[in-house]
Amino acid sequence: MSEVQTRPRVEIAALLKESVVAALVALGLTVVMVGMKTVDQPGGLGLEYRWNWVAAAVASVFIGRFLFALWRETRPRHAAERGPSRQQRMLTSGGDFIRKFGLWFSLFALGFAIAMPFLGGPFSTRYFIDVATYVTIYIMLGWGLNIVVGLAGLLDLGYVAFYAVGAYAYALLSTHFGLSFWVVLPLAGMMAASFGMMLGFPVLRLRGDYLAIVTLGFGEIIRIILLNWYELTGGPDGISGIPRPSFFGLDFSRRVPENGDTFHTFFGLDYSSMHRIIFLYYLILALALITNWFTLRVRKLPIGRAWEALREDEIACRSLGINPTNTKLTAFSIGAMFGGFAGSFFATRQGFISPESFTFIESAVILAIVVLGGLGSQIGVVVASVVLIGGTELFRGLEEYRMLTFGALMVAIMVWKPRGLFSFRRPTVILEGKKIVGSQAGEGSG
Amino acid sequence: MEYFIQQLINGVTLGSIYGLIAIGYTMVYGIIGMINFAHGDIFMVGAFVSLIIFVALGLAGVTFVPLAFAIVLIVAIVITSVYGWTVERLAYRPLRGSFRLAPLISAIGMSIFLQNFVQLAQGARVKPMPPMITGGFTFLEGSDFSITLSWMQIIIVSLTVVLMAGFALLIARTPLGRAQRACEQDRTMAALLGVNVDRTISLTFVMGAALAAVAGMMFLLYYGVIDFYIGFLAGIKAFTAAVLGGIGSLPGAMLGGLLIGLIETFWSAYFTIEYKDVAAFSILVLALIFRPYGLLGKPEIEKV
Numbered sequence: 001m002s003e004v005q006t007r008p009r010v011e012i013a014a015l016l017k018e019s020v021v022a023a024l025v026a027l028g029l030t031v032v033m034v035g036m037k038t039v040d041q042p043g044g045l046g047l048e049y050r051w052n053w054v055a056a057a058v059a060s061v062f063i064g065r066f067l068f069a070l071w072r073e074t075r076p077r078h079a080a081e082r083g084p085s086r087q088q089r090m091l092t093s094g095g096d097f098i099r100k101f102g103l104w105f106s107l108f109a110l111g112f113a114i115a116m117p118f119l120g121g122p123f124s125t126r127y128f129i130d131v132a133t134y135v136t137i138y139i140m141l142g143w144g145l146n147i148v149v150g151l152a153g154l155l156d157l158g159y160v161a162f163y164a165v166g167a168y169a170y171a172l173l174s175t176h177f178g179l180s181f182w183v184v185l186p187l188a189g190m191m192a193a194s195f196g197m198m199l200g201f202p203v204l205r206l207r208g209d210y211l212a213i214v215t216l217g218f219g220e221i222i223r224i225i226l227l228n229w230y231e232l233t234g235g236p237d238g239i240s241g242i243p244r245p246s247f248f249g250l251d252f253s254r255r256v257p258e259n260g261d262t263f264h265t266f267f268g269l270d271y272s273s274m275h276r277i278i279f280l281y282y283l284i285l286a287l288a289l290i291t292n293w294f295t296l297r298v299r300k301l302p303i304g305r306a307w308e309a310l311r312e313d314e315i316a317c318r319s320l321g322i323n324p325t326n327t328k329l330t331a332f333s334i335g336a337m338f339g340g341f342a343g344s345f346f347a348t349r350q351g352f353i354s355p356e357s358f359t360f361i362e363s364a365v366i367l368a369i370v371v372l373g374g375l376g377s378q379i380g381v382v383v384a385s386v387v388l389i390g391g392t393e394l395f396r397g398l399e400e401y402r403m404l405t406f407g408a409l410m411v412a413i414m415v416w417k418p419r420g421l422f423s424f425r426r427p428t429v430i431l432e433g434k435k436i437v438g439s440q441a442g443e444g445s446g
Numbered sequence: 447m448e449y450f451i452q453q454l455i456n457g458v459t460l461g462s463i464y465g466l467i468a469i470g471y472t473m474v475y476g477i478i479g480m481i482n483f484a485h486g487d488i489f490m491v492g493a494f495v496s497l498i499i500f501v502a503l504g505l506a507g508v509t510f511v512p513l514a515f516a517i518v519l520i521v522a523i524v525i526t527s528v529y530g531w532t533v534e535r536l537a538y539r540p541l542r543g544s545f546r547l548a549p550l551i552s553a554i555g556m557s558i559f560l561q562n563f564v565q566l567a568q569g570a571r572v573k574p575m576p577p578m579i580t581g582g583f584t585f586l587e588g589s590d591f592s593i594t595l596s597w598m599q600i601i602i603v604s605l606t607v608v609l610m611a612g613f614a615l616l617i618a619r620t621p622l623g624r625a626q627r628a629c630e631q632d633r634t635m636a637a638l639l640g641v642n643v644d645r646t647i648s649l650t651f652v653m654g655a656a657l658a659a660v661a662g663m664m665f666l667l668y669y670g671v672i673d674f675y676i677g678f679l680a681g682i683k684a685f686t687a688a689v690l691g692g693i694g695s696l697p698g699a700m701l702g703g704l705l706i707g708l709i710e711t712f713w714s715a716y717f718t719i720e721y722k723d724v725a726a727f728s729i730l731v732l733a734l735i736f737r738p739y740g741l742l743g744k745p746e747i748e749k750v
Contacts, residue, residue: 046501047498209550228721401562406555407558408555410552414548
């Protein structure tokens, strides 16, 4: 073959036409929405014009599209020249690293997480431990949601509802009946799980997209009820003065009760407010690790395999005698239970909760963590939480762009790397001698 | 009795708006078998574009109401259609043939993006809009309660009826409608027979967005306030309407819209206004339990 054929002539005119169309679309998108800003004025709304922004957007879309088209036209045509295909790359990229060093990375991360408060330097500051606690809550929520979305393939958009149920369960039971955190924790988990079952039962028989929108609606219902049932939940004022957890009955307070001990007197330490901060950090770390351990174990049990099989092919499962409704229901309510645990922890850490903490945005953030980390990947959730939540903490000034970026990232990830940005997970069980081929790998096993 | 009739009128007006949005859901679902999560936000974009153009026309000194109304309608439809097209192009087309959850997740990402984009571009404050079309008829005066039927309500309902009729014709009679119905039944076969499937799907999104733009404009004129968050609730309710009527069926979407509008209005009128959104969701769940294929839909046959 001659070399001329592999490099066809680039038709600049066609590329220019394509870029002009893209620029016109950009003009249509921005000319009203960005170009004219409504501003409050005495006597109604006024307008503020920002044509330079529109021009910048149109110009960058034009140039970007042109460069992209140029790249597309000039890259090698033949598969052999181009290197591994897109699907092959999807299977390996990002996965290679994790597969080789995944275990070491997890062990290192675990060791660091456990040793962190005693490392000294910046790691032992109150601020750093607070941020770490906050990130760990999201890791736990991500792991909980991963059971539902990653393993069972059920898209849950109202996960925050179970988080809210757990938080309010602890807040109400402890402020009204004086029950301790350790008694309420399993109760809160059970309550969240039964809410999950109540909601799941009618809708899990149906297609995935129905489930998504019903869970979205359910999350809103819970929030509306919390907001309006003033007698029980305090409405928008929320519940304050939620008791803190104790360490096997030992409080973390400075004042020592008359007949008894507190944490610092029992262990003969000087009182320090850091004790409680560190204790809370370890508490959520332990809860999160339990979630992770549970997921890793259950994936090897028949039920866990049934979840993954159901995600791949529901009809095949039914013909093999797996009851899809019950199987989905277990995944849904177990995911909800971990959400409830995390909610109880949230309530006890904050000491104050209100419906504002449980909006749809929270669900979206948790879902973004699971999606960006790679559906079904446990390490991916950790990396995604650290980057997304910790990163937000670092760039506080850019707070308003946070959700915009999350949304754009979710679209981009699905288009380019549907198996997740940071990680990769192989199917838990692979039959001997059977290779994963591209088309199968595309089918949700990521 | 007067109170009842008044609520009936209000419910039908609200139902018309929901119905127009629901058509967008049902058409997209019919053709690609997926819920367009960003559709509620497309509706919100339509409302915002209408507001901006109304303000711009007001500043430019256009005071003749029918002219302003027509210009806003056209501009809102065009701009919102571009948004609908872009959503399909960016979040759906690259994902044909990807795994099942992928388009759902990317559409949710798109919805989050649009909400925050509008919030950043136009500010988070609630945008008020002085009433443009006022007046109407009053019936049964003299008793303790009188019924009013405003011009706005007449315009909303009649515009909806006209659009519905136009759409039914478009689907039933034109080559585009035929192509859409062909893609709905079998995309591969349609492509083999020379239907441009990608173009047909794009046009379906554009049509849905155009109707959502009209709904957005009417919402703006009827309620007089909008914010970047209206697409969320309106989207869920319109989706409920589409499911209730039978997803994939155009008359079903309209019927479902009317029912949801009526249920919501009567619920707020006779029970509590705080829980009116809960009513819509409960209807959704009940519909899914007892009649998942909706009032006018056909049961879905699963093919292996």
